[in-house]
Amino acid sequence: MNRRKDEGSPSGGDMADARSGDGRGTDGRGLDDGEAGDRVLLRGVRPYGEGEPVDLLVAGGRIAEIGTDLSTDADEILHADGAIALPGFVDLHTHLREPGREDAETVETGSVAAALGGYTAVFAMANTDPVADNAVIVEHVWRRGREVGLVDVHPVGAVTVGLKGSELAELGTMARSAAGVRLFSDDGRCVDDPLLMRRALEYTRVFGGVVAQHAEEPRLTVQAQAHEGAQAARLGLTGWPAPAEESIVARDCMLAGHTAGTLHVCHVSTSGTAEFLRWWRSRDSTAAVSAEVTPHHLLLTDELLGNYDPVHKVNPPLRTDADVRALREALADGTVDCVATDHAPHAEQDKDCEWSAARPGMLGLQTALGVVMHTMVEPGLLDWRGVARVMSERPARIAGLADQGRPVAEGEPANLVLVDPGSRWTVRGADLASVSANTPFEGMELPGRIRATMLRGRITAHEGKVERAEMER
Ligand SMILES: NC(=O)N[C@@H](CC(=O)O)C(=O)O
Ligand SMILES: [Zn+2]
Ligand SMILES: [Zn+2]
Numbered sequence: 118m119n120r121r122k123d124e125g126s127p128s129g130g131d132m133a134d135a136r137s138g139d140g141r142g143t144d145g146r147g148l149d150d151g152e153a154g155d156r157v158l159l160r161g162v163r164p165y166g167e168g169e170p171v172d173l174l175v176a177g178g179r180i181a182e183i184g185t186d187l188s189t190d191a192d193e194i195l196h197a198d199g200a201i202a203l204p205g206f207v208d209l210h211t212h213l214r215e216p217g218r219e220d221a222e223t224v225e226t227g228s229v230a231a232a233l234g235g236y237t238a239v240f241a242m243a244n245t246d247p248v249a250d251n252a253v254i255v256e257h258v259w260r261r262g263r264e265v266g267l268v269d270v271h272p273v274g275a276v277t278v279g280l281k282g283s284e285l286a287e288l289g290t291m292a293r294s295a296a297g298v299r300l301f302s303d304d305g306r307c308v309d310d311p312l313l314m315r316r317a318l319e320y321t322r323v324f325g326g327v328v329a330q331h332a333e334e335p336r337l338t339v340q341a342q343a344h345e346g347a348q349a350a351r352l353g354l355t356g357w358p359a360p361a362e363e364s365i366v367a368r369d370c371m372l373a374g375h376t377a378g379t380l381h382v383c384h385v386s387t388s389g390t391a392e393f394l395r396w397w398r399s400r401d402s403t404a405a406v407s408a409e410v411t412p413h414h415l416l417l418t419d420e421l422l423g424n425y426d427p428v429h430k431v432n433p434p435l436r437t438d439a440d441v442r443a444l445r446e447a448l449a450d451g452t453v454d455c456v457a458t459d460h461a462p463h464a465e466q467d468k469d470c471e472w473s474a475a476r477p478g479m480l481g482l483q484t485a486l487g488v489v490m491h492t493m494v495e496p497g498l499l500d501w502r503g504v505a506r507v508m509s510e511r512p513a514r515i516a517g518l519a520d521q522g523r524p525v526a527e528g529e530p531a532n533l534v535l536v537d538p539g540s541r542w543t544v545r546g547a548d549l550a551s552v553s554a555n556t557p558f559e560g561m562e563l564p565g566r567i568r569a570t571m572l573r574g575r576i577t578a579h580e581g582k583v584e585r586a587e588m589e590r
Contacts, residue, residue: 156181157574158191162202162535164525166501170199175531178574183527195576197535200568203505205237205532207512207521209300209329209409210383210457211482213239213270215261216254217246221553222462224261224270227482229550230460232267232578234482235534235567238513238521239268243275244305250275250286252294259296266586267577271516274298276317276328280306285316292324299517302329304383305432307365309335314369318378325517327407329381330369332390333433337361342473344434348419354472357434359387366390370397370406381515382408384459386433388443395452407515409457410444412488413479413557417441421557427468427475428557431461434477448507449498455511458485462553480556483549486536487563494538495564520573531574540566550583 161170164183172187173180208231214222224241231239241258243249249258255272262270274291278284280303291298301321308314308330317328338361343349345356366382370393373380385391385408398404413431418438421429429435447453461478468475489508493499499507505522513522523529543562546554570578577584 155193155574156189156191157571157576158187158189158194159202159535160194160196161199162197163199164202165505166201166538170197173202173525175571175574178531180525180527180529180531195569195579197568198537200535200537201501202525203501203534203536204509204522204525205534205570205572206235206485206508207516207518208236208239208458208460208482208485209381209455209512209516210304210411211239211241211460212244212462212478213241213258214462215245215258218464219552221464221467222551224258225265226550226552227460227462228262228265228267228270229583230480230482232570232572232583233550233567233581234484235486235536235570236268236482237532237534237570237572237577238271238518239482240271240273240300240516242304243273243302244280248275248279249273250278250280252287252290252296255291255296255298256294267583268572269521271300272296272298273300273302273304273329276301276303276308277313282306282308282310282313285313285320288317288320288326289324292326299325300327300329300381302331302383304329304331307331307333307335309365311368311372315372315376318373318376318380322376322378327379327381327515329383330365331383332362332365332369334361334365337364341434342430343422344419344436346419346437348422352422352425354422359389359436362387362433363389363393367393370394370404373406374401374404377405379405380407382406384409384411384414384433384457385444385447385453386414386436386440388440391443391447391452395447398452407454407511408452409455409512410448410453411459412456412481412485412492414444415441415448415456415492416488417557425472427470427472428479428555428559430472430475430477431459431479432477445492445496445498448493449503454515455507456485456489457512458482462551463555464553468553468555478555480546480549480551480553482551484544484556484558484563486567487542487544487565488558490538490565491563531571533571535568535570537566537568538564542566
């Protein structure tokens with residue numbers, strides 16, 4: 118993609134990593150509408166991959182005009198060469214590891230990975246050290262996200278104090294904090310006590326919050342290491358049975374219905390969960406229940422466990438071909454609302470060890486689109502409108518973000534991603550922006566390159582490099 122500061126100027130074509138002197142406000146973090154001062158012309162994009170290329174003029178953080186051959190006094194012109202324009206991706210499930218495990222990821226490195234992956238908003242899970250179970254921690258994460266300024270970082274608040282599952286955290290205080298927490302989760306652990314789950318659903322309802330459940334009945338997964346089935350038996354690994362997930366999903370749907378609370382099911386991994394959700398939503402279309410699936414559960418199976426490489430260890434575990442097929446179908450028909458990465462960076466020593474000692478989790482932010490294209494777009498299960506729905510619109514609505522997941526249309530916030538669907542790239546963990554390198558897609562060739570990501574009218578990533586606002590460093 119050819120990009121110039123000023124079309125026609127021969128010296129304007131270099132792709133500087135950092136931009137300067139462009140009249141942006143001194144805050145430079147671009148969190149409020151209208152902060153971005155630049156007028157940027159995106160020349161030749163195809164919204165949702167439909168029709169002939171058009172020009173998009175972005176001004177004041179919004180899409181000011183869409184048309185052909187817009188001639189303008191733009192500060193910056195980006196030649197998109199027919200790249201597909203979609204609303205910026207929103208990830209409801211990201212582990213940024215800060216505070217506590219900055220040797221695995223930080224808000225900054227995770228933000229870089231997010232921007233390069235096409236994301237304009239991510240939700241940072243609460244299983245940090247200390248746990249994000251109070252206003253001080255969530256405000257810290259939120260502020261760090263603003264300082265870095267590459268993606269909106271929304272902290273998730275813990276449901277229970279210290280993720281211990283015995284008493285509710287101060288949900289209301291986190292909701293009222295500067296971070297404005299709306300999503301609550303003990304992810305990494307299940308809120309297994311049904312009374313506590315009921316109370317969490319009741320309480321969050323008061324301020325429009327959502328409880329995101331890591332569905333895993335712990336009594337059924339003691340020492341579990343792999344999907345319970347033939348492969349685990351062959352490998353001598355203790356099984357993680359499908360009903361450990363399905364029983365909690367069923368229970369929580371019923372509790373959400375009973376309390377009129379709002380439930381979000383994290384990382385759905387079994388065909389049984391998909392089947393249950395389909396039935397539940399068909400009997401009550403107003404049910405306040407949503408669900409996500411990870412890219413890795415759309416592609417990988419427990420067949421990969423044969424060499425005991427812990428890069429394939431994840432919670433919930435990789436399951437079977439039949440599960441993968443059911444999850445793809447469920448995502449295509451809307452039973453599962455959205456894709457969430459469950460980006461889970463781990464330091465080398467926590468992954469490069471024997472299977473049973475390794476931490477579960479895999480990187481996801483920079484490979485999500487490629488895996489979704491490979492598993493959903495290429496087989497014809499989703500078109501580009503569908504990709505916009507599952508990676509941006511639905512997650513934004515679930516989390517109540519007003520300015521994300523909006524149509525690519527005049528007057529809308531310029532939170533955008535430009536995708537070149539025709540180019541392919543090979544995944545190398547060492548080249549990813551995360552501190553950690555634990556990608557299960559190592560060496561795989563994926564379709565779809567992110568040409569640029571734009572947050573409120575400011576380009577945050579371009580041709581594989583992030584662009585920081587001038588104030589940050
Ligand atoms: N998915 C994982 O395997 N690990 C996550 C926790 C979680 O999402 O349950 C982590 O924090 O590492
Ligand atoms: Zn989880
Ligand atoms: Zn997680």
